[in-house]
Amino acid sequence: MNKATSVRSQNTVTDLLDVARIRADFPILAHHINGKPLVYLDNAASSQMPQPVIDRLVRYQTQEHANIHRAVHTLSEHATAEFEEARRKAQRFINAKDEHEIIFTRGTTESINLVMHGYGRAFIKAGDEIIISWLEHHSNIVPWQMLCQEKGAKLRIAPINDAGEILLDEYQKLFNERTKFVALSHVSNALGTVNPVREMITTAHQRGIPVLLDGAQAAPHLRLDVQALDCDFYAFSGHKICGPTGIGVLYGKRALLEKMQPFQGGGDMILSVTFEKTTYNTIPYKFEAGTPPIAAAIGMGSAMDYLNGIGLQRIGAHETELLNYATQQFGAIKDVRIIGTAKHKAAVLSFLVDGVHPHDVGTILNEDGIAIRTGHHCAQPVMQRFGVPATARASFAFYNTLEEVDALVAGIKKVQRMFA
């Protein structure tokens, strides 16, 4: 019995997840790269798409496509119904109270920028303060920096410890009478840290301050409940949950969305237009100017169905097993350091091989068909915090196997032999 099998037999939860059958749903996983079976461990960057979602996209384009919210003909009405059904699927996926609280965007980045424009530019003033954390992806730093620059507001950063966990005491100390907004990652993309967002939201809400959560890395791994979290905004992307690129969601509490200003102007976001005055549409349409990515939204809805069919809890359990096994195996390799050792982590493993730059690690692993991410992961402040220019990052999905972790470990040992 090899290592992977012995670990698996100890875990009954994973036995419930038929990984071989799940993998058969993903045509790309059968591909070879450089003559070797693909070992895809770059899921935090983008996940792969299962056949049912691909089929859904093909069916939409071959049989159902028309523009939405416009014409009275059959196709348009059907496409509109499917698009709005996708909105309800997103609503159920994160347990929002009301489907009108779901805004379709191009992805997490656009969702955050929408809040920056719609809420930030309307309500943040000179001297105000916005709190973010040291763990943020650039997409949850730069929009707020731009806003601060424009308004003369100030960005405050909640620091992290050496494990990559936000220091809650320090976070709490950042609040004062000037604090007007908080934007936090739910799960860190660079380190995998799952932040105690419920507690952090309570801290902000005690002072009446709204909180945006960047859920790009949480949505693929955790069962989301925005009502239980009580966050004011939640942003995530379709392509990280087995859906298409170019589609994402911004959830916002109805009262906040209603008082926000529109993001982009155009068709669909209006009720009436004259040259003197335009009356904006109601939410969510007020924020959806122009023809949206209809196929992508329907595809994302189908991806949510697919994940629900497996069960987010079982997905989470399998990924935790992969992470624990990988962490344990990495611990046994000499001269490999894991960056990000939070107690509560998603299946992300950032690491350094002593004496070898992450890009060399990535190039050499690629030769064996192993796809990992190398670089700063769009989180340069995290890299600066740990004093490294870049890391290598393996990120797991529910379709990964313990045998693939073994392949990664063997690949790293090969890198070490080459650089010895």
Added chain:
Amino acid sequence: MADIKQLYQEVILDHNKKPRNFGALENPSHKAEGVNPLCGDHIFLSLRVQDNKVEAVAFQGEGCAICKASTSMMTTNVKGKTVEEAETLVQEFRDMATGKLDVHKQPNHLGRLAVFEGVKDLPSRVKCAILPWHTLHAAFNSMATTTTENEEEPMKSAGVTI
């Protein structure tokens, strides 16, 4: 793609481990800093050019094996050359790395630098190999910083004159 060992061969791994001309010159006539923001490659190049000849060259910085070895081998190759000869190498190295120059078929002056030929099959790594050469070009032209981010006109990166 050719076997990865063709790129990561002994000479490159050796220069990565024991970079030649590592350090900073005391009285450089030219210097420049080169950055690959995407991967964190960062080098400082200092030169002493006298009578149009590269008398001395040294570098400091951090980077991947491809970048470090390329920089190290560049320093050993341009030392003693005229500015024009060095600029020819810059152009030829760049053409080789981007697949425009076939070192086996077309005349060139690259010699052992041809070990970097394999990067042409690794688009994401081309910048790592080219960075020191851009930086050398920037130093000759007294530009303080260079980057390989401006792909269209990489030789015309903006910078501050020193």
